[in-house]
Amino acid sequence: METPISYVPILIQLAVALGFVVTTIIATHFLGPKRKTKKKLDPFECGIESSGNARVPYSVRYFLTAILFVLFDVEVIFMYPWAVNFKALGLTGLLEMFLFIGLLLLGFFYVIKKGALKWEDNN
Amino acid sequence: MTQYVFYFLSFLAILSALMVVFSKNPIHSVLYLVLTFFAIAGHYVLLNAQFLAVVHIVVYAGAIMVLFLYVLMLLNLNVDAEPVKKNWVKFAGVLSGGLLMLTLVATFHKAETMPLIQDNPEIGVTANLGKILFNEFALPFEISSVLLLSAMIGAIMLSKKDTKK
Amino acid sequence: MENYYLFKIILVVALFVVSLVVAMYSTFAERKISALMQDRLGPNRAGPFGLLQPLADGIKMFMKEEIIPNVSNKTLFILGPCLAMTTALMAGVLIPWGGKVEFMGKPYDLQVTDLNIGVLYIFGVTSLGVYGIMIGGWASNNKYSLMGAIRASAQMISYEIAMGLAIIALIMSTGTMSLGEIAAQQDAGLANIVYQPLGFLIFLICAFAELNRAPFDMPESESELIGGYHTEYSSMKLGLFLFAEYINMFISSAVIVTFYFGGYNFPFQNEINEALGLSTNMATALGTLVMFGKIFFFIFFFMWIRWTLPRFRYDQLMRLGWKSLIPLAILNILITGVVMWMNGKLN
Numbered sequence: 001m002e003t004p005i006s007y008v009p010i011l012i013q014l015a016v017a018l019g020f021v022v023t024t025i026i027a028t029h030f031l032g033p034k035r036k037t038k039k040k041l042d043p044f045e046c047g048i049e050s051s052g053n054a055r056v057p058y059s060v061r062y063f064l065t066a067i068l069f070v071l072f073d074v075e076v077i078f079m080y081p082w083a084v085n086f087k088a089l090g091l092t093g094l095l096e097m098f099l100f101i102g103l104l105l106l107g108f109f110y111v112i113k114k115g116a117l118k119w120e121d122n123n
Numbered sequence: 124m125t126q127y128v129f130y131f132l133s134f135l136a137i138l139s140a141l142m143v144v145f146s147k148n149p150i151h152s153v154l155y156l157v158l159t160f161f162a163i164a165g166h167y168v169l170l171n172a173q174f175l176a177v178v179h180i181v182v183y184a185g186a187i188m189v190l191f192l193y194v195l196m197l198l199n200l201n202v203d204a205e206p207v208k209k210n211w212v213k214f215a216g217v218l219s220g221g222l223l224m225l226t227l228v229a230t231f232h233k234a235e236t237m238p239l240i241q242d243n244p245e246i247g248v249t250a251n252l253g254k255i256l257f258n259e260f261a262l263p264f265e266i267s268s269v270l271l272l273s274a275m276i277g278a279i280m281l282s283k284k285d286t287k288k
Numbered sequence: 289m290e291n292y293y294l295f296k297i298i299l300v301v302a303l304f305v306v307s308l309v310v311a312m313y314s315t316f317a318e319r320k321i322s323a324l325m326q327d328r329l330g331p332n333r334a335g336p337f338g339l340l341q342p343l344a345d346g347i348k349m350f351m352k353e354e355i356i357p358n359v360s361n362k363t364l365f366i367l368g369p370c371l372a373m374t375t376a377l378m379a380g381v382l383i384p385w386g387g388k389v390e391f392m393g394k395p396y397d398l399q400v401t402d403l404n405i406g407v408l409y410i411f412g413v414t415s416l417g418v419y420g421i422m423i424g425g426w427a428s429n430n431k432y433s434l435m436g437a438i439r440a441s442a443q444m445i446s447y448e449i450a451m452g453l454a455i456i457a458l459i460m461s462t463g464t465m466s467l468g469e470i471a472a473q474q475d476a477g478l479a480n481i482v483y484q485p486l487g488f489l490i491f492l493i494c495a496f497a498e499l500n501r502a503p504f505d506m507p508e509s510e511s512e513l514i515g516g517y518h519t520e521y522s523s524m525k526l527g528l529f530l531f532a533e534y535i536n537m538f539i540s541s542a543v544i545v546t547f548y549f550g551g552y553n554f555p556f557q558n559e560i561n562e563a564l565g566l567s568t569n570m571a572t573a574l575g576t577l578v579m580f581g582k583i584f585f586f587i588f589f590f591m592w593i594r595w596t597l598p599r600f601r602y603d604q605l606m607r608l609g610w611k612s613l614i615p616l617a618i619l620n621i622l623i624t625g626v627v628m629w630m631n632g633k634l635n
Contacts, residue, residue, distance in 0.1 A: 004125075004168050004169055004171060006401050006402065006403055007168050007401070007403070008293075008296075008401075009296045009299075009300065009381065009400045009401040010378075010381055010400075010401060012296060012297055012300045012400075013300050013303075013304075013377070013378060013380075013381045013400060014374075014378065016300055016301065016304050016377070017304075017373070017374045017377035017378060018374060020304070020373070020377070021370045021373050021374055021528065022370075024373075024524050024527075024528060025366060025369075025370060025524070025525070025528075027350060027524070028349070028350050028352075028354055028523045028524030028525065028527075029354055031350050031351055032350070032351055032352050032353045032354045032523050033351075033353050034353065034354075035353065036355075038358075041355065041356070041357055041358040042357065042358070042359075043357045043359055043360075043428065043429060043430040043431075043520060044357075044430060044432070044514065044519055044520060055196070055426075055429065055434065058196075058197065058438060060197075060282055062193060062197075062438055062442050063193055063194065063197050063282070064278065064279075064282045065442050065445065065446060065606075066189060066190045066193040066442070066445060067190060067278045067282075068275065068278065069186060069189075069190075069445040069446065069448070069449065070182075070186045070187055070189075070190050071271050071274055071275050071278070072449045072614075073181070073182060073185070073186040073415075073448070073449065073452070074182055074186075074271060075268065075271055076449060076452035076453060076456070077178050077181060077182060077408075077452075078264070078267070078268075079453075079456045079621075080174075080249065080253075080407075080408060080456065080459065080465070081174065081249050081250075081252050081253030081256055081257070082253055082256075082257055083456045083457075083459035083460045084249050084250050084253050084459060084463065084464065084465055085250055085253040085254055085257065086459075086460040086463065086625070086628070087463055087628075088254065089253075089254075089257050089258075091629060092257075093257050094625050094629060096257060096261055096264070096265070097625070098622070098625075099265055099268075100264070100265060100268045101618060101621070101622070103265075103268040103269060103271075103272050104268065104271075104272075104618075105618065106272060107271070107272040107275040107276065108614070108615075110275065110276060110279065111275060111279060112610075112611065114279045117606065117607075117610045117611065119602060119603035119606045119607070148361070150361070150364060150423070150426070151363075151364075154367075154419075154423075157419075173403065173404065173405050174405055174408075176405075177405045177408040177409055177412055178408070180412045180416070181408060181411055181412040181415055184412075184415075184416060185412055185415025185416055185418075186415065186445070189415075189418055189419075189422070189441065189445060192419075192422055192426075192441075193441075196422075196426055196434075196438065248404055249404060249405055249408075249465060250404070
């Protein structure tokens with residue numbers, strides 16, 4: 001029943017989506033007027049002259065959020081095959097997953113305790 | 124038909140993988156890597172390993188590559204900021220890459236190819252995968268959770284050291 | 289087999305057109321609803337009741353000057369909105385829009401395709417939605433854009449986890465990841481909302497955050513970040529970003545309806561269809577209409593919240609996502625597991 005054939009309509013959809021996007025970008029490129037000036041092409045900074053490069057290093061907290069996201073994402077993905085078979089796996093499966101979730105929560109509480117997800121203070 | 128799709132996907136995978144290496148802009152490299160992952164996910168679909176295909180997209184393209192992008196943005200990356208590598212670093216890179224290549228070539232040169240026989244062509248479907256994962260491989264599954272826990276603790280330790288400075 | 293592909297192509301094109309029209313009229317509805325809530329008139333000049341306003345907006349977008357800042361990365365700057373729009377359009381493929389349709393004498397599902405990993409596909413496309421925003425914001429090389437892009441992506445990835453966990457509880461009770469089956473299961477029994485009220489609440493809040501909509505719209509707060517990641521964008525590239533947002537809203541509403549509110553099913557549908565003596569196609573059309581009614585309610589709900597609630601602060605948003613929603617979602621999984629075990633649903 002489930003074969004790679006089911007994925008063909010996704011390719012059709014992708015073709016339509018890409019077609020639309022490319023056409024739009026090309027069309028808008030040719031339709032609009034072109035009166036460029038130096039000032040117009042400067043990055044916008046509320047009307048004052050823009051200073052310096054925008055790409056400055058920022059808070060390590062975002063980075064930490066991304067790392068934790070990757071880890072939690074993997075854990076969440078692991079639960080999907082279990083959830084599909086939840087009824088068939090029965091109590092054993094439930095207990096296995098409780099252990100897994102227990103370890104996940106252990107890490108989660110450690111992360112919170114260490115204040116890695118704390119956004120309130122400024123340091 | 125499947126064969127043509129296979130060739131197309133392989134071509135796409137190799138081309139975009141090469142572009143990862145040859146792009147000057149690291150952000151482009153990341154995007155080419157995402158494309159490579161899509162091509163490989165396509166291969167998984169052809170093998171009817173659907174769960175693996177979608178997990179490949181979610182975890183690699185959706186999570187790990189986002190982390191990579193974050194790192195690149197965090198590095199204060201500008202066009203001219205890339206430092207020129209020292210010669211011995213280049214030499215070490217070429218040497219280690221060459222050794223890896225040699226090992227791979229030697230391995231596959233000796234390897235015998237066998238036609239793949241699947242006991243159960245539906246094994247890649249999520250429901251079947253889950254049954255095996257939670258019955259036969261329950262212990263590795265739990266251990267993987269310990270691994271993720273240690274990774275979490277490691278990430279916190281590293282970033283905490285940074286914030287104290 | 290040819291008929292099968294013909295049907296699929298027609299469906300894809302129809303879905304595409306419907307998505308665009310709904311997105312266009314969502315912009316119009318947003319302005320009308322905000323006007324209603326603020327005791328104004330809203331757009332009323334273009335056509336009767338201003339109904340042609342979205343068309344006028346669209347034409348204006350195409351005719352505007354295309355500006356690419358001279359410090360930006362040109363390729364990535366163009367790629368950003370393209371990625372955003374493509375991912376938005378890819379999400380609708382798996383939604384079951386109705387029951388069976390007879391086409392050239394054969395029954396087909398009114399669904400572009402049904403995968404047994406359907407839910408994960410939706411999850412994957414959502415996670416790819418970050419790229420358009422991140423690339424666009426970074427390539428602009430504008431401080432506001434970069435701030436907006438970083439905020440948006442951190443917010444989206446944070447709420448994705450709670451969303452994934454909320455869906456797991458749903459899958460535990462449905463036992464399938466195929467959207468077609470999830471919708472079909474709610475045919476006879478009750479809608480999933482009855483079994484998963486907490487899961488629905490978490491999913492709904494996460495949908496707001498994923499869509500960067502108020503009260504979670506820090507990434508594009510006008511008063512602070514001047515539009516956030518799309519500050520530098522003009523002409524149809526801005527249009528693609530905005531359009532993608534409204535298409536995402538449409539698809540999210542459709543996903544919510546399919547997951548929790550019975551999709552195209554409605555109470556006493558078999559009795560009603562029999563009483564009216566409808567053919568298969570007509571019954572499906574009625575179901576689809578009902579589904580669109582539910583979807584429009586959720587689109588209205590998204591707008592209602594936007595014009596009612598003030599914006600959260602960023603630390604509040606992060607606290608809600610990580611420290612409230614994730615534990616709640618895990619609790620929801622545990623409750624679902626234990627309740628189903630006590631009801632003897634397990635083997």
